[in-house]
Amino acid sequence: MTSAANAHQVSDLDVASRLRTAVTRLNRRLRQQSLGGISPAQASTLAITARLENPTLGELARAEQIQPPTMTRLIAGMEEAGLVERCADDRDRRIVRVAVTQKGRGELKRIRTMKNEYLMTRLEAMDEVDREAASRLVTLLERLGDER
Amino acid sequence: MTSAANAHQVSDLDVASRLRTAVTRLNRRLRQQSLGGISPAQASTLAITARLENPTLGELARAEQIQPPTMTRLIAGMEEAGLVERCADDRDRRIVRVAVTQKGRGELKRIRTMKNEYLMTRLEAMDEVDREAASRLVTLLERLGDER
DNA sequence: CATATTAGTTAGTTTTGCTAACTAATGATA
DNA sequence: TATCATTAGTTAGCAAAACTAACTAATATG
Incomplete structure (x- = not known):
């Protein structure tokens, strides 16, 4: 694989991993909202x-x-x-x-x-x-x- | 308020609401994955x-x-x-x-x-x-x- | 009619978050 | 330098939200 292709390639694992982390954190945020x-x-x-x-x-x-x-x-x-x-x-x-x-x-x-x-x-x-x-x-x- | 501005606000609320729901559900899904x-x-x-x-x-x-x-x-x-x-x-x-x-x-x-x-x-x-x-x-x- | 399936409940446990109040260490100042 | 304030982390106690296992009651099926 060329370095150019490598640089552009976004792996599914990478996206999945970041997505999971982001969802977890945003969920924590949203749950803190007090609803009286x-x-x-x-x-x-x-x-x-x-x-x-x-x-x-x-x-x-x-x-x-x-x-x-x-x-x-x-x-x-x-x-x-x-x-x-x-x-x-x-x-x-x-x-x-x-x-x-x-x-x-x-x-x-x-x-x-x-x-x-x-x-x-x-x-x-x-x-x-x-x-x-x-x-x-x-x-x-x-x-x-x-x-x- | 102009109708354009109004349309925007409605749309933001809509996106926000759906986003919150989607994040909540996806989070539940992800937490169910057993990690031994x-x-x-x-x-x-x-x-x-x-x-x-x-x-x-x-x-x-x-x-x-x-x-x-x-x-x-x-x-x-x-x-x-x-x-x-x-x-x-x-x-x-x-x-x-x-x-x-x-x-x-x-x-x-x-x-x-x-x-x-x-x-x-x-x-x-x-x-x-x-x-x-x-x-x-x-x-x-x-x-x-x-x-x- | 006997048995299997489905809907919901009960009981008990676990995980994950919070706040309040504390100890210990460090920093700032009079 | 003695005192006071701040910072880092802990302890204790509470609550929400999820699970599984085992149950009852009702319905469907062969």
């Missing part, structure tokens, strides 16, 4: 619950990529906090459906800005080119994380 | 310790963006596992320097592939995304997490 009584996992689950409209517990677990027991406990805490309600399914009595309460909807609205504050600030500070790139970055990350 | 006895935080700390060469505990905490007490405990566990050693600093006796042991170096080599397997596979499958473009996007992600 609502934990990061709760906030995330609340949002996906609202978007899916009466999802089952299993659907929520799959969507959030966590195991069912973890979702059970998460929902238990959220129900206790009055953010969501468990409802029985008519057809299949094994199934637990989750609905966002009025209070949950209010909280959802309240925290939306807070959750995204850190990233918003940084995006706003960027020029047009970087924002464009950020949009492509999101698409890439979504594909990498959502696949199977 | 070494936890994700340990793996990450081991790598940065090797790269910085005899960093102080505080330097490690800053690099990993966690608080000093968390790093103290992490290093304690890693020392117990024989991956690193604490050494005193000659000049300043408050300072604890951390060195990777022979075993730590071996483990580092062993897990490098495993850590990045998930992302590697997916990046390789995306042949329409060229490596340099991906690399630039990762740089942007690094900026989003490391700034300030």
